[in-house]
Amino acid sequence: MAVHVREHRLRWPVSPQLKELLAGHRVHQVGRRAKYVLLEFGHGTLAIHLGMSGSLRLSTCQSAPGKHDHVDLVLEEGTVLRYNDPRRFGAFLWLSGNHPDPFVKNLLDHQGVEPLGPILTGDWLWERTRARQMAVKQMLLAGKEVAGVGNIYASECLFRAGIHPLRPCARISRQRYGSLVHSIREVLSEAIVQGGSTLRDFVDSAGRAGYFQNAHRVYGREGQPCLRCGAPIRMIRQGQRSTWYCARCQR
DNA sequence: AGAATAACCTGCGTGC
DNA sequence: TGCACGCAGGTTATTC
Numbered sequence: 001m002a003v004h005v006r007e008h009r010l011r012w013p014v015s016p017q018l019k020e021l022l023a024g025h026r027v028h029q030v031g032r033r034a035k036y037v038l039l040e041f042g043h044g045t046l047a048i049h050l051g052m053s054g055s056l057r058l059s060t061c062q063s064a065p066g067k068h069d070h071v072d073l074v075l076e077e078g079t080v081l082r083y084n085d086p087r088r089f090g091a092f093l094w095l096s097g098n099h100p101d102p103f104v105k106n107l108l109d110h111q112g113v114e115p116l117g118p119i120l121t122g123d124w125l126w127e128r129t130r131a132r133q134m135a136v137k138q139m140l141l142a143g144k145e146v147a148g149v150g151n152i153y154a155s156e157c158l159f160r161a162g163i164h165p166l167r168p169c170a171r172i173s174r175q176r177y178g179s180l181v182h183s184i185r186e187v188l189s190e191a192i193v194q195g196g197s198t199l200r201d202f203v204d205s206a207g208r209a210g211y212f213q214n215a216h217r218v219y220g221r222e223g224q225p226c227l228r229c230g231a232p233i234r235m236i237r238q239g240q241r242s243t244w245y246c247a248r249c250q251r
Numbered sequence: 252a253g254a255a256t257a258a259c260c261t262g263c264g265t266g267c
Numbered sequence: 268t269g270c271a272c273g274c275a276g277g278t279t280a281t282t283c
Contacts, residue, residue, distance in 0.1 A: 009260090011259070011260095011277090011278080011279085035277080035278090049277085049278090050276090050277090051260090051276085051277060051278085052260095052275070052276050052277050052278095053260085053261075053262090053275085053276075053277095068261085085260095085261095086260080086261050086262065087259085087260045087261050087262085087275090087277095088259080088260050088261080089259070089260065089261095089276095089277060089278080090277090107279090131253090132253080132254095133253085133254080134253080134254065138254090138255095141277090141278095142254095142278090143277085143278075150276060150277070151275090151276065151277080152276065153276095196276090197276070198276095199275075199276060200262085200263080200275075200276080201262095201276095202276065239254095239255070239256080240255095240256080240257090241275095241277095242274085242275090
C-alpha cells in the first residue's frame with residue numbers, strides 16, 4: 001500500500017511516519033471497533049474514524065484529488081481508497097502490533113460494548129446504570145456503555161422503546177432496558193441495511209447516499225405528528241445536541 | 252467519580 | 268449580495 005497524506009491536521013495529527021509504516025505492506029484483514037474502521041497489517045493496525053463529515057470512497061488513481069480529499073490509500077494498480085473530510089473531525093491512528101501506543105490502545109479499550117454483539121443485554125445495561133443519574137439519551141450518546149449509537153439513532157431507539165430521553169438511567173426498569181436493547185439492535189440493523197442516514201452529504205464507499213432518513217420516526221420531525229399517536233413531536237437540547245421525542249408515547 | 256461544558260473544523264441555511 | 272449567526276452525523280479534554 002502506498003499512502004499520500006495531503007492534510008495532516010485531522011482530529012489528531014496524522015503520523016508523519018504513516019507513509020513509511022505502510023509502504024509495501026498488505027492489508028491482512030478489515031475490521032471495526034465502535035466507529036473505528038480497522039485495517040490490520042502484519043505489523044500493526046490502522047484505525048480510521050470518519051468523524052461527522054468524513055467518507056472513504058474507492059476511486060481511480062487517475063482522478064485528481066478534490067477539496068478536502070486529505071488521504072489516499074493506494075490499494076493496487078489503478079485503485080485508491082480516498083478519505084475526504086471537510087470538518088477534519090476524523091482520524092488516522094497507527095496502532096503498532098509490537099509496541100501498542102497507550103493512547104490509541106486506551107482509546108479503543110474505553111469504547112462501550114458492541115451494540116449488535118453478545119454482551120449487550122437488557123440485564124447487562126440495567127446493572128451497569130444503577131447509580132447513574134444521567135439522562136438516558138446522554139448515556140447512549142456518550143458511548144461509554146454502548147458504542148455506535150449516535151445522535152440520530154439515540155432519538156430513534158428511545159422512541160421505539162417508549163422511553164423519555166430525559167429519564168435518569170437509574171429510574172428505568174430492568175424490563176424497559178430489555179425493550180431499549182431490542183430497539184437499539186432493531187434500529188441499527190435497519191439503518192445498516194438501508195445504507196445509513198443521509199442528511200447532507202453522507203455516502204458509502206461507492207458514493208451512494210443512504211436512505212434510512214426516510215425511516216426516521218422522530219429525528220428532525222419537530223412539530224410534525226407522532227406516527228404512533230398523532231401528538232406533535234418535540235425537540236429539546238441536551239448537552240449541545242438536539243433530541244426529538246413524543247411526550248405522549250415516551251415516559 | 253460522575254456530570255456538564257468547551258473544544259476541534261467547514262459548510263450551509265436563515266434572517267437582517 | 269453580503270454578513271453574522273446558529274447548527275450539523277462525533278468524541279475527547281477540561282472543568283466543576
